[in-house]
Amino acid sequence: MREDTGTAGLAQTQVQSSMTPDATPHPTPSISAYKARLKSGCDDLYHQFDLGIPIAVLVEQRSQLIDAVLRDAWDHHLGPHQESAALVAVGGYGRQELQPASDVDILILVAPDSDAQLAQPLEHLITFFWDIGLEVGHSVRTVAECVHEATSDVTVITNLLEARLLSGNESLFQEMRIATGPDRIWSSEHFFAAKTAEQQARWQKYGETAYNLEPNIKENPGGLRDIQMIGWVAKRHFDAETLHDLVGHGFLTEHEHQALIGGQTLLWRIRFSLHRLTGRREDRLLFDYQRTLAQQFGFRDGANNLAVEQFMQQYYRTVQELNRLNEMLLQLFREAILLHDDIGPPTPINKRFQSRSGYLEVTSPSVFRRYPIALLEVFHILQTRPELEGVRASTIRLIRENRHRIDDDFRADLRARSLFMEILREPHGLTHAIRRMNRYGVLAAYIPAFANIVGRMQYDLLHVYTVDEHTLTLVRNLRRFTIPKHDNEFPLCSAVGRRIPKLELLYLGGLFHDIAKGRGGDHSTLGARDAWDFCRLHGLSEFDSRLVAWLVEHHLVMSMTAQRKDISDPEVIQSFAELIGDPNRLDYLYLLTVADARATNPERWNSWIDALLRELYYATRRALLRGLDNPQAQDELITQKQAESIRLVARYGGDPSACGTLWLKFSLDFFLHNSPDEIAWQTRQILAADTSQEPLVVIRPITARGGTEIFIYTRDRANLFALTTATLDQMGLDIMDARVMTTDDGMAVNSYQILDQDGEPVDDALRMEEIRSTLAHNIAEEGDGHIRVARAVPRRLRHFPIETRISFSCDDPNHRTIMRLTTLDRPGLLAEVGAVFQQCGIRLQNAKIATVGAEVDDVFFITSEDDTPITCETALACLRREIHERLEA
Numbered sequence: 001m002r003e004d005t006g007t008a009g010l011a012q013t014q015v016q017s018s019m020t021p022d023a024t025p026h027p028t029p030s031i032s033a034y035k036a037r038l039k040s041g042c043d044d045l046y047h048q049f050d051l052g053i054p055i056a057v058l059v060e061q062r063s064q065l066i067d068a069v070l071r072d073a074w075d076h077h078l079g080p081h082q083e084s085a086a087l088v089a090v091g092g093y094g095r096q097e098l099q100p101a102s103d104v105d106i107l108i109l110v111a112p113d114s115d116a117q118l119a120q121p122l123e124h125l126i127t128f129f130w131d132i133g134l135e136v137g138h139s140v141r142t143v144a145e146c147v148h149e150a151t152s153d154v155t156v157i158t159n160l161l162e163a164r165l166l167s168g169n170e171s172l173f174q175e176m177r178i179a180t181g182p183d184r185i186w187s188s189e190h191f192f193a194a195k196t197a198e199q200q201a202r203w204q205k206y207g208e209t210a211y212n213l214e215p216n217i218k219e220n221p222g223g224l225r226d227i228q229m230i231g232w233v234a235k236r237h238f239d240a241e242t243l244h245d246l247v248g249h250g251f252l253t254e255h256e257h258q259a260l261i262g263g264q265t266l267l268w269r270i271r272f273s274l275h276r277l278t279g280r281r282e283d284r285l286l287f288d289y290q291r292t293l294a295q296q297f298g299f300r301d302g303a304n305n306l307a308v309e310q311f312m313q314q315y316y317r318t319v320q321e322l323n324r325l326n327e328m329l330l331q332l333f334r335e336a337i338l339l340h341d342d343i344g345p346p347t348p349i350n351k352r353f354q355s356r357s358g359y360l361e362v363t364s365p366s367v368f369r370r371y372p373i374a375l376l377e378v379f380h381i382l383q384t385r386p387e388l389e390g391v392r393a394s395t396i397r398l399i400r401e402n403r404h405r406i407d408d409d410f411r412a413d414l415r416a417r418s419l420f421m422e423i424l425r426e427p428h429g430l431t432h433a434i435r436r437m438n439r440y441g442v443l444a445a446y447i448p449a450f451a452n453i454v455g456r457m458q459y460d461l462l463h464v465y466t467v468d469e470h471t472l473t474l475v476r477n478l479r480r481f482t483i484p485k486h487d488n489e490f491p492l493c494s495a496v497g498r499r500i501p502k503l504e505l506l507y508l509g510g511l512f513h514d515i516a517k518g519r520g521g522d523h524s525t526l527g528a529r530d531a532w533d534f535c536r537l538h539g540l541s542e543f544d545s546r547l548v549a550w551l552v553e554h555h556l557v558m559s560m561t562a563q564r565k566d567i568s569d570p571e572v573i574q575s576f577a578e579l580i581g582d583p584n585r586l587d588y589l590y591l592l593t594v595a596d597a598r599a600t601n602p603e604r605w606n607s608w609i610d611a612l613l614r615e616l617y618y619a620t621r622r623a624l625l626r627g628l629d630n631p632q633a634q635d636e637l638i639t640q641k642q643a644e645s646i647r648l649v650a651r652y653g654g655d656p657s658a659c660g661t662l663w664l665k666f667s668l669d670f671f672l673h674n675s676p677d678e679i680a681w682q683t684r685q686i687l688a689a690d691t692s693q694e695p696l697v698v699i700r701p702i703t704a705r706g707g708t709e710i711f712i713y714t715r716d717r718a719n720l721f722a723l724t725t726a727t728l729d730q731m732g733l734d735i736m737d738a739r740v741m742t743t744d745d746g747m748a749v750n751s752y753q754i755l756d757q758d759g760e761p762v763d764d765a766l767r768m769e770e771i772r773s774t775l776a777h778n779i780a781e782e783g784d785g786h787i788r789v790a791r792a793v794p795r796r797l798r799h800f801p802i803e804t805r806i807s808f809s810c811d812d813p814n815h816r817t818i819m820r821l822t823t824l825d826r827p828g829l830l831a832e833v834g835a836v837f838q839q840c841g842i843r844l845q846n847a848k849i850a851t852v853g854a855e856v857d858d859v860f861f862i863t864s865e866d867d868t869p870i871t872c873e874t875a876l877a878c879l880r881r882e883i884h885e886r887l888e889a
Helices: 009-014 031-051 055-084 115-131 143-152 154-161 170-179 188-205 224-238 254-278 287-296 307-338 374-384 393-401 408-412 414-425 430-439 442-446 467-480 491-497 503-512 523-537 542-553 557-564 570-580 583-600 607-626 634-651 656-663 668-672 676-688 720-730 765-780 795-799 829-840 873-888
Strands: 085-089 104-110 136-141 164-168 353-356 359-362 696-702 708-715 733-742 747-756 805-811 816-824 843-848 855-863
Touching: 031 055, 031 254, 055 085, 055 104, 055 115, 055 164, 055 254, 085 170, 104 115, 104 143, 104 154, 104 170, 115 136, 136 143, 143 154, 143 170, 154 188, 154 224, 164 170, 188 224, 188 307, 224 254, 224 307, 254 287, 254 307, 287 307, 307 393, 307 430, 353 374, 359 374, 359 393, 374 393, 374 414, 374 430, 374 442, 408 414, 414 430, 414 503, 430 442, 430 467, 467 503, 467 583, 491 583, 491 607, 503 523, 503 542, 503 583, 523 542, 542 583, 557 570, 557 583, 557 607, 557 855, 570 583, 570 607, 583 607, 607 747, 634 656, 634 668, 634 676, 656 676, 676 696, 676 708, 676 747, 696 765, 708 720, 708 765, 720 733, 720 747, 720 765, 720 829, 805 873, 816 873, 829 843, 829 855, 829 873
Parallel strands: 104 136
Antiparallel strands: 085 104, 085 164, 353 359, 696 708, 708 747, 733 747, 733 843, 805 816, 816 855, 843 855
8 A cells, every 4th residue: 555645747847757658668678778767767866866866766666667667568478368367566565565576476367278279378477477577476277266366365355365467358357356356255354353463473474573783674564564564454345545545534633644654754765775786676774784774874983972873773763663663553444344343341440441342441541641641550450450451553653642730740740750669579570561661652751761671772782672672571571480380481480580679769760771872971870870879760669660760770790700711710709799788788689680681682691691680699698698707718718618629539449549640730719710510520520531532522412500511631842722723713612711721731621612503502413423432632732723614704793893902911829810801703813812922932821702793802811831920011001902903813
């Protein structure tokens, strides 16, 4: 369905030479001439687009050009047989909504028993279309076949709904229209039900969110398909020719119609630009194109927001509005089509609200004007009445129209503040409530700072949602920790969640944790101030307000500590515990951290991160319960670990008496930085090994750390780390942690925690043996052992220009130097770093590997060859330079 563009002849005249057929058809079609004609027409469209000609004019002109070409070809190839057939445009082409590279969908209607005379002409016609470069989707059917296919397939009847005769037998075309009409097949009720189910399935395929990082502007929720869905239903039931007809039918206001057409216009312009940029039918707004389109649409980088982020925010806000209009209209259609406007009598709830046919509605259109607080009350009622399916479309419209009443006076009203806190405290329906509040614009009106993050994109590979969608998903995750039926998902989180005394404080921390993004400055600090002000305004105690503000300010610290510091180091745990202060804060922060990580990028959440955070939580809780003024001494910890390790060696059939002799060769770091389980397992492997068969390489699947553990025991050599990491990288494995040590007699005791490229531990026996044997073979080989990693850089990574940064700091208690490397992720990175260490005479003691979106943030604990910290500035500068040169080569 398309709108009347209302354009006069000026735009048409500008392209007359290439957009209309010659007065006299060519007797013999020339492939080269038609190709030139199509190219000239397309070039004219691009020129007009650059001049600002409305996109609605251009998609119609593209259709007119194709009409002319197809009619000419039809006349030539069908000749005297035209009375036996009809050429029909269907789908988007039938609507006259062709983009530069859109498929040209046609139906060739043929009379019964005409196959013999039409077979060869039609074959030549279709071949000609392909020869001149048209992407033609075609079907050849009789009217009876159309009816048969359409009866069993809703996509076929949808295509026929938009059929437009181009040439040939008009009677045949009209016969088909009548035979497939709603009084013959696919009644309005059945058609609406089928299309609604189809839309729901499509939404599920695309994650049921309009906020995908690389959205499909046609198929995603809020995309062009949602607009077409409205048009299809309106045409089938109301015989509406344009979307504006819905205003006359009372389904849209003029303002809503303008919003619908405005959204369609933006999506059409983006799609036009995508087709032009790629030279093909491309509906995905990939990273490859986002920056270029942002520039083409006039956006420029600002102090706090990149041009691409501004462009994508415009897109996301547009599809959010289209998604809302789709929801509202389909509900109105449901009442008109399925219920035949017989929605039954209302059931009173209170003076302001009533339910009707399972939906909540106001008792009067003036409710929000007379009692603005009802703009919050509507969501609280939905929480307390789970039998309600949602809000009636007419009431949604009134909510949108009255949002301006949520002003400073509204926010200062004790009734509003109390009601908002009741929504957060309500044990049921919080997730649905705040999502609806966001969808209808109430959340951004009530918390003005939230408006800034609605639709705000973060141009990286870490955040897969806009900031507002991420925030609401985080709150949903927090809620799941408190619902018993989800206990099996995150048992520790569920157990901790049951100890939280005031869940509303946790939810407020979630709502405000990213609220200051895009403002400039530290968003954690700025957001903490917003949270404090909000809490005090809403009557929270100073203690509770301080807790929420503290959560917002420190919402990143637990994740950063777990992934970038050596949490096996007692001093790291002591320092972190001092920051936390008490077990109650630890509980709140742990839940917020897990919920935040899972809401940032569900695909990047894995067993390794889960295990790290769990380990940090337990270690910190032990430190807090022990007392911050009574930290555990290092020698006491090592003694405990050794005793537990000996017990485990004996339990699994090892010789505990042999442990002491072996361990005399090991440094204290081995016991400090490994768990008793790891110490016992590695010790048993060494004691059971044939010492004449080097190297010893053993693998065990899922460990307490959440990854697959690889243990290597062999004669140490300079290139061992580089060789090992290159081998693992070439095999498509992600290294999450590396622990490298050399015994007093020159043996390497190295362990690696790995995951596959899907973020899962490797537990397949054949795959583990392949890894083990490949590593053993490569380590046993003589020579420098350099392995070139041949894996290509993934497409997505190529669009993030991340500067390589290297910094050094001292780890005095452990007598080593800490090197932090931030750079673009790429295959073979660790192998390159390892090669530089070898070249510069650097010994690696430990490594913490973290990839944040497209950015690597790795921490290496290193020493000089004599196991002393690297303090010489010249040596550090040389190391920094060598790594830069190696990575930028």
